[in-house]
Amino acid sequence: MVKIGCSSLFFWEYDIEEIVDIFLELGLKNMEFFPENPEFWKKRNDLDYINSVKSELSKLEITIHSPYIELNSSSTNENIRYVTLMETFWAIDLSKKFNAKLITIHAGKRPTHRVPTDEEYDNFDDYLKKSIEYALKKEITLCLENSPEKINNICYNVESMKKTLYKFEDLYITLDIAHARENSLDFIKNFHEKIKNMHISGVNSKDHYPLSESRINFDKTLNLLVNEYGYKEALNFELNDLIYKKSLSKKEKMDILTNEIHYLEKIIK
Template identity: 50%
Template sequence: MRIATSTLFFWEYPILKILDIFKEIGLKCIEFFPENPDFWDNRFNIDYLCEVIKELKKFEIAVHNPHIELNPSSLNPYVREGTLKETLWAIDLANNLNSRILTIHPGRRPVSREPTEEEYEHFYRYLKNILEYSKDKDLFICMENMPKKIYRIGWKVEDIDNILKRFDNLYLTLDFAHAKNYANIFVEKFNKKIKHVHISGVKNGKDHYPLKYSEIDVLTPLKKLLDYGYRGIITLELDDRRIKEHSKEYKIKVLLEDIELLESII
């Protein structure tokens, strides 16, 4: 069993500095979030990219697809086109990093109403394209379950079930904090499709707190998933807006406490 953390927790540092921090605390696995400001600004600089990829390859990597400002179900064809291009780029990046996991976000309606058939069709075309592009690569494309929001695709159990049945080569990243009290249902129904895990605490209805602050039990459904035979990466996806201090030392302390808690159950 491998415990990772997302590079997003240390977003304010350059990627090479983040990797030094992870080496310092003994992490062997990470989820790489490419929209880190340092990486995003320099990703087409060949010298920079080669150096970063060399260091990233010292870890076991899961890649999170770019999603900020992107939406595969957008009514705007240019946004859809940009989202597809960024995902194809992320597939190539994951392949170059020898990653077997690329987590994607499903589409959403751009207003606070339920998605229409049009938004679903845009998402289905996007999935068809990226799954076709990735078919010859040793890579699982994993759709992440979303928080409960009326305008989102992919937060209801039945919605995810329908999408996974439509695309049998699509898999699931189970985010326990997004699933909240329904996590057990997700585990029972989709355990054979779950190839990656995000875990964090939930407090006052908000996700991505450190586990020790969680008001919802996310560890029991995780144990159930392990009982079903899950042996993939478990990624701590923490948000530094949920902690009281942002120094490197404090973030490391928070991270190590959560890693110790996870290690105690697996």
């Protein structure tokens, strides 16, 4: 059986203990934990706090998403590249401490709105080489998330992902179906053996809408992966509360997620 979960960022305004309680109440089995949750980020160097969070997160299966806000492993600025690598190492250590088996990272990108050059790819390859080596030492699986389709992004299509995976046999995939959009079936067919984690959401005017409101139907994509290829890892909802015209209450968010869980269960049953 797959493990249905959700990103902690959908409940970013609550403390970790409350987020865990919400997940347990909804019957979720997995959490993709974003350490850039505001409360956690401010206290991440407090060992007592980290241990208390570890105790709470032990009630669920956990995957970790490496920090990515303001970071770029392909940056022309060597200081940004260095910080990106150090934050990834920190997140790998955090994964080990929280007993998470895998961590999701983002691909690099050209800082300007232009097609990436060999320099951006070389910087990204150097980051991957060092990150994979460190993850292997810590016995953590490193999963690369496919990027949204933008001119300056690396690994937003099947060809670019193939090019990267060919170089790094110990690298796996977190497939974000909203990023893949109409190409999600091609990603499944080409990489089903490499997919170890999933981000589930729909596409409407923007990415990360509820799956039930998506203008792109992902039923075939999810059925193919789960029922044809036997995927048994996490299916994590990654929903964006900014798509709504008002701030959502906790109950409203829980109701949205409950509806999404039921919708997903019908697709993959």
